[in-house]
Amino acid sequence: MNDNNGSVVISDETTTGLIPVIDFGDFNISTTSDNINDDVKRRLAAQIHTAFTNIGFVYLKNHGVATEKLDKLLSEAKTFFELPDDVKQKYARRSAEENLGWSCFKRERLSHDRPHGLKESFDFETKPENVRHFPEVPGFREAVNDFSLSCYHLSERLLTLIAIGLGLDDPTTFTRQHNILTAENGSTLRCLYYPPITPDMAMQPNQIRCAEHSDYGSITLLFQDNIGGLELRTRSGEYVPAKPVPDTVLVNIADLMQRWTSDTLVSTKHRVVVPKGAEYSRDARMSVAYFVHSDSHCVVSSIDGKNKYPPIKTLDYSTVRFLDTFDY
Ligand SMILES: O=C(O)CCC(=O)C(=O)O
Numbered sequence: 416m417n418d419n420n421g422s423v424v425i426s427d428e429t430t431t432g433l434i435p436v437i438d439f440g441d442f443n444i445s446t447t448s449d450n451i452n453d454d455v456k457r458r459l460a461a462q463i464h465t466a467f468t469n470i471g472f473v474y475l476k477n478h479g480v481a482t483e484k485l486d487k488l489l490s491e492a493k494t495f496f497e498l499p500d501d502v503k504q505k506y507a508r509r510s511a512e513e514n515l516g517w518s519c520f521k522r523e524r525l526s527h528d529r530p531h532g533l534k535e536s537f538d539f540e541t542k543p544e545n546v547r548h549f550p551e552v553p554g555f556r557e558a559v560n561d562f563s564l565s566c567y568h569l570s571e572r573l574l575t576l577i578a579i580g581l582g583l584d585d586p587t588t589f590t591r592q593h594n595i596l597t598a599e600n601g602s603t604l605r606c607l608y609y610p611p612i613t614p615d616m617a618m619q620p621n622q623i624r625c626a627e628h629s630d631y632g633s634i635t636l637l638f639q640d641n642i643g644g645l646e647l648r649t650r651s652g653e654y655v656p657a658k659p660v661p662d663t664v665l666v667n668i669a670d671l672m673q674r675w676t677s678d679t680l681v682s683t684k685h686r687v688v689v690p691k692g693a694e695y696s697r698d699a700r701m702s703v704a705y706f707v708h709s710d711s712h713c714v715v716s717s718i719d720g721k722n723k724y725p726p727i728k729t730l731d732y733s734t735v736r737f738l739d740t741f742d743y
């Protein structure tokens with residue numbers, strides 16, 4: 416079925432009909448932004464805007480981020496996560512301000528209504544000159560840098576389209592505040608590992624892989640493997656699956672962008688549940704999230720000038736959120 420902007424809305428249970436799949440081929444990361452016709456940008460901007468004002472999530476296909484780069488990253492990350500804890504501990508995250516490094520199993524608590532998540536993760540800076548190297552997994556560093564760079568290019572395009580979709584005079588309104596490749600910016604690439612759920616695993620009541628939360632920054636690019644379990648909250652309050660759609664990236668609005676746009680774009684809560692049935696719980700699940708944040712010193716205040724929310728500095732906002740999530 417087509418919605419009124421021409422984007423395809425999948426009506427089977429893959430996305431429960433709520434999350435559009437948009438063909439990003441005309442503006443994929445191999446294109447040169449300046450050469451792309453304004454009509455193409457306006458069309459894509461309108462499609463994305465509709466998704467971000469309704470459900471806050473969209474699948475993009477033909478985005479141009481090479482599948483081989485994702486596969487390589489997932490494979491290197493898996494090798495890392497399967498190392499013994501005492502090795503991984505050398506790379507453990509240290510503080511909320513830094514927001515980098517390894518978070519061990521059951522470290523992160525995204526909702527106070529649930530126990531810690533059944534997952535491990537590793538956060539990287541998005542800058543290529545990133546300092547951490549992994550003697551134990553020599554290819555990990557390069558795979559992260561390579562993938563990050565593609566995500567950066569896709570993010571720039573999306574931030575431009577978001578500005579156009581909002582009808583802003585200046586399409587660089589957001590990109591100017593997202594100097595992702597500089598030290599002024601705290602965007603991160605996160606590799607996530609949800610180990611197999613085994614009968615001997617000590618699980619607490621209500622414990623799931625990743626508890627209900629919304630993301631903190633501007634937008635998130637999420638690449639998931641084929642295991643499933645991701646769910647998002649509809650406006651009526653129920654959680655529905657956001658199933659893996661091969662070769663797509665799932666993009667969502669995060670909290671600071673919702674605030675920036677005075678709730679026009681919605682930051683939707685989501686979670687990762689343990690798939691039902693022994694077959695799937697024996698599988699580990701992996702995903703990669705690229706969290707796009709505005710520059711640390713950027714003061715986010717409503718673009719419509721109505722000040723629905725008081726202005727807040729990006730770093731102040733994200734530090735409070737990280738402190739709430741991790742027990743330091
Ligand atoms: O692993 C996933 O699919 C989702 C992870 C997520 O939502 C997050 O890390 O913010």
Ligand SMILES: [Fe+2]
Nearest residue numbers: 628629630685
């Ligand atoms: Fe999230």
